[in-house]
Amino acid sequence: MAPPQGSRAPLEFGGPLAAAALMLLLPVTMFHLLLVARSGPARLLGPPPSLPGLEELWSPWALLLCLAWLGLQAALYLLPARKVAEGQDLKDKSRLRYPITGFQALVLTALLVGLGVSAGLPLSALPEMLLPLASAATLTAFISSLLLYLRALVAPASALAPGGNSGNLIYDFFLGRELNPRIWLFDFKYFCELRPGLIGWVLINLALLMQEADLRGSPSLAMWLVNGFQLLYVADALWYEEAVLTTMDIIHDGFGFMLAFGDLAWVPFTYSLQAQFLLYPPQPRGWPLASFICLINAVGYYIFRGANSQKNPFRNNPSDPRVADLETISTATGRRLLVSGWWGMVRHPNYLGDLIMALAWSLPCGVFHLFSYFYFLYFTALLVHREDRDERQCLQKYGLAWHEYSRRVPYRIVPYVY
Ligand SMILES: NC(=O)C1=CN([C@@H]2O[C@H](COP(=O)(O)OP(=O)(O)OC[C@H]3O[C@@H](n4cnc5c(N)ncnc54)[C@H](OP(=O)(O)O)[C@@H]3O)[C@@H](O)[C@H]2O)C=CC1
Numbered sequence: 001m002a003p004p005q006g007s008r009a010p011l012e013f014g015g016p017l018a019a020a021a022l023m024l025l026l027p028v029t030m031f032h033l034l035l036v037a038r039s040g041p042a043r044l045l046g047p048p049p050s051l052p053g054l055e056e057l058w059s060p061w062a063l064l065l066c067l068a069w070l071g072l073q074a075a076l077y078l079l080p081a082r083k084v085a086e087g088q089d090l091k092d093k094s095r096l097r098y099p100i101t102g103f104q105a106l107v108l109t110a111l112l113v114g115l116g117v118s119a120g121l122p123l124s125a126l127p128e129m130l131l132p133l134a135s136a137a138t139l140t141a142f143i144s145s146l147l148l149y150l151r152a153l154v155a156p157a158s159a160l161a162p163g164g165n166s167g168n169l170i171y172d173f174f175l176g177r178e179l180n181p182r183i184w185l186f187d188f189k190y191f192c193e194l195r196p197g198l199i200g201w202v203l204i205n206l207a208l209l210m211q212e213a214d215l216r217g218s219p220s221l222a223m224w225l226v227n228g229f230q231l232l233y234v235a236d237a238l239w240y241e242e243a244v245l246t247t248m249d250i251i252h253d254g255f256g257f258m259l260a261f262g263d264l265a266w267v268p269f270t271y272s273l274q275a276q277f278l279l280y281p282p283q284p285r286g287w288p289l290a291s292f293i294c295l296i297n298a299v300g301y302y303i304f305r306g307a308n309s310q311k312n313p314f315r316n317n318p319s320d321p322r323v324a325d326l327e328t329i330s331t332a333t334g335r336r337l338l339v340s341g342w343w344g345m346v347r348h349p350n351y352l353g354d355l356i357m358a359l360a361w362s363l364p365c366g367v368f369h370l371f372s373y374f375y376f377l378y379f380t381a382l383l384v385h386r387e388d389r390d391e392r393q394c395l396q397k398y399g400l401a402w403h404e405y406s407r408r409v410p411y412r413i414v415p416y417v418y
Pocket residue numbers: 246247248249304308311314315335336337338339343347348350351354382386390393394397
């Protein structure tokens with residue numbers, strides 16, 4: 001049921017036609033990249049590799065593995081939580097509760113995988129299954145989005161997201177209609193955003209590292225770097241799990257195809273492209289270069305973590321001693337905006353740190369292969385677009401106060417550049 005005329009949010013992502021195109025283009029791009037990655041010298045802009053047969057693209061075992069993975073992560077989500085956090089205020093001023101079990105899920109998954117490998121589980125065979133696994137994840141995302149769309153038909157208007165309820169079936173299916181679809185404490189969007197895809201990503205990376213060890217006797221330094229950096233990123237996301245409750249995806253976006261596909265398929269299969277790339281050909285890296293790349297990653301992480309660790313406590317409790325000294329401006333909504341610290345440097349310091357890390361993840365693959373920079377290029381486009389969406393949402397929320405913030409902090413992501 002669409003909200004009454006007049007209360008509809010402006011269409012984002014280019015409207016229904018672009019949403020339809022994206023629903024086709026995103027899976028096609030993902031499969032293209034997976035095929036290119038295993039085709040020897042991986043060329044991003046080269047001719048598409050020949051299409052594999054159906055038996056290479058689909059396997060019922062891969063679907064079973066995918067569902068078992070989701071089942072395992074769901075079971076770990078439901079384990080007794082070290083903490084139950086509250087989300088931000090909803091329209092009716094109530095707050096939802098979220099179990100904080102992400103890091104524990106990562107550690108338990110690592111223990112289970114460790115036990116499995118020592119009992120003979122052939123983890124290094126996983127990369128051979130990436131294509132059918134990606135097909136299974138795409139199908140799961142598609143069916144989940146369909147069920148979520150149907151569920152939203154009977155949801156009360158108060159449960160719907162600000163966007164994603166235009167009345168256009170394709171657009172709403174893509175963006176997602178319900179803001180927080182959940183059954184009791186099991187919140188589907190929160191679960192998918194942080195668990196199966198992120199933990200699946202580092203598991204694929206680990207399997208690629210083990211495959212490289214099988215192929216060459218030991219993993220290369222470049223492979224260690226990519227694995228280490230990305231494990232740090234995922235472990236950080238799960239350690240600071242609560243911080244995801246103040247992100248745009250949880251507060252603003254509905255749960256539809258974009259996030260379901262993004263979380264379940266796009267993240268594990270395209271975010272692991274650098275490790276996939278590193279299997280062919282070997283990329284010898286010396287320690288001086290490796291140390292420099294580590295330094296770039298450390299700078300990115302420092303900015304990313306610093307910025308998110310200022311915004312999140314501030315949003316939960318503005319008088320939190322960690323942020324109480326920061327300068328703020330008031331807004332007509334009663335909420336304040338940080339104008340000093342990281343948020344006084346640019347308007348999206350967390351994006352800046354994230355982008356610097358993205359660069360550090362590609363550098364171990366060398367500078368001659370555009371393919372290994374796919375993540376960096378895609379991520380730059382994603383964050384520039386996301387920043388633009390957020391800017392419009394904040395302008396709508398905070399009006400004059402946002403203009404004042406933009407005047408005081410004129411750069412969006414990169415100081416003196418953008
Ligand atoms: N690896 C990946 O694929 C991706 C990673 N990310 C990362 O996820 C994280 C979250 O991103 P995202 O949700 O887009 O953005 P933010 O975490 O920056 O959240 C934006 C919101 O923060 C609040 N805000 C903005 N400016 C201020 C300020 N000066 N003071 C206080 N609050 C402010 C506003 O919400 P309000 O005022 O209503 O609280 C705004 O809508 C980022 O670190 C990003 O890099 C994001 C996308 C993809």
